[in-house]
Amino acid sequence: MRPNPGRIERNIEELGRIGKVGETGVSRLTFTKDDLAGREYMIEEMRRAGLEVTIDPVGNIFGKRVELTEDPSLPSVMVGSHIDTPLVGGKYDGVVGVIGGLEVVRMLNDERMKTRHPIEVVIFAGEELTRFGSSFKGSLPVVGSCTEKLLKEVWVDKQGVSYWDTLASVGLKPEEFEKAKRSPESIKCYFEMHIEQGPVLEDIGKSVGVVSAIAGATRGWATIKGLPNHSGAFPMRLRKDALAAASEIVLEMEAAARREAHLGTVGTIGDLVVKPGVMNIIPGEVTMSLEVRGVDIPSKNRVLEDLRRKFSEVAASRNMDIQYHYNNLGDDDPFVLDGELRAFLEESAKQEGIDYIVMPSGAGHDAMFMTRITRVAMLFVPSVAGKSHVPEEFTETKDLVLGTSVLAGAVLKMARSR
Numbered sequence: 001m002r003p004n005p006g007r008i009e010r011n012i013e014e015l016g017r018i019g020k021v022g023e024t025g026v027s028r029l030t031f032t033k034d035d036l037a038g039r040e041y042m043i044e045e046m047r048r049a050g051l052e053v054t055i056d057p058v059g060n061i062f063g064k065r066v067e068l069t070e071d072p073s074l075p076s077v078m079v080g081s082h083i084d085t086p087l088v089g090g091k092y093d094g095v096v097g098v099i100g101g102l103e104v105v106r107m108l109n110d111e112r113m114k115t116r117h118p119i120e121v122v123i124f125a126g127e128e129l130t131r132f133g134s135s136f137k138g139s140l141p142v143v144g145s146c147t148e149k150l151l152k153e154v155w156v157d158k159q160g161v162s163y164w165d166t167l168a169s170v171g172l173k174p175e176e177f178e179k180a181k182r183s184p185e186s187i188k189c190y191f192e193m194h195i196e197q198g199p200v201l202e203d204i205g206k207s208v209g210v211v212s213a214i215a216g217a218t219r220g221w222a223t224i225k226g227l228p229n230h231s232g233a234f235p236m237r238l239r240k241d242a243l244a245a246a247s248e249i250v251l252e253m254e255a256a257a258r259r260e261a262h263l264g265t266v267g268t269i270g271d272l273v274v275k276p277g278v279m280n281i282i283p284g285e286v287t288m289s290l291e292v293r294g295v296d297i298p299s300k301n302r303v304l305e306d307l308r309r310k311f312s313e314v315a316a317s318r319n320m321d322i323q324y325h326y327n328n329l330g331d332d333d334p335f336v337l338d339g340e341l342r343a344f345l346e347e348s349a350k351q352e353g354i355d356y357i358v359m360p361s362g363a364g365h366d367a368m369f370m371t372r373i374t375r376v377a378m379l380f381v382p383s384v385a386g387k388s389h390v391p392e393e394f395t396e397t398k399d400l401v402l403g404t405s406v407l408a409g410a411v412l413k414m415a416r417s418r
């Protein structure tokens, strides 16, 4: 049983032409015209592979293998990812997990191979954050962690259109979002293959990473209030420059996270809004994002503690008002993946003679929420130069084939076992 490289490549290229930007870029923002066209393409491919396709009230797509399944009423072995993209991404993020899952089905079909449990390929809707400012909008309802408030008030795009209204406008049924929840009894386990989105695999020359845990993120905002005065007339000694204060925080975030780098912790201040933002006025207010991620809780907490200390120090030494909230945008512990499923992935790699490493995931994935209702495992394939969420995103077909081989071995094992 071997993945078919031509089949995988054809899917990647054909889907990559939908929403194409420039040479290699792709833009399929959640539930835009191009995202809808991409979904239609994949539904057609699922049907061609003999899968029974259903779409839940919030737009998640499920393709179930029924025909060659001994008992289709048993819990499914689920495999998949997402196909929506950031503003301009590439052809691989998310896509490789969906096409890899579909390829596993086609490999089994090629051999007319039966399984005891059904295999279900899933395409989660709305995984990317770009359009509605929040990620995982398909998987959260599936695990029962969605609310009307999220759908109507929190997930809103820049034009003020809510996710709720968007779902309704494309013929879905947001009012039935609670029906999207899958019972733990309907799923045996969930596998997700994804591009690494970092440089590690390429750097050490391995084709597959078996994921041990997914980092949890603690996110929040800080606002630093200074005095906006004339940059020419106001003397240095009397200034309260909010951007100068914010700069100290930015540097401390970097230093604190570097002290914990050996444990895989990372810290980022990715967004600064400076007011009034005028060349000849001293910055009067800065709003900044705060994000710390890691798979080691004490390590993550040390970075947060160092930042807290720095906030007080800067507030005192500059006599300024600083307000900060760490957890208002989420505070997730690391998501632990299933040890036995992980062992099956490793076993599968060994059987195929594929060199792999075990590694954590720094980025978040639908897989982390699936841990709330079922056993979950994940694997990575290399991202050339560590690039993702950009048009240059690239994974070689040979690595997609190796990743799919490893995935197929573990999926088959689970789908056959009791």
Ligand SMILES: [Zn+2]
Binding pocket: 082, 093, 094, 127, 194
């Ligand atoms: Zn992704």
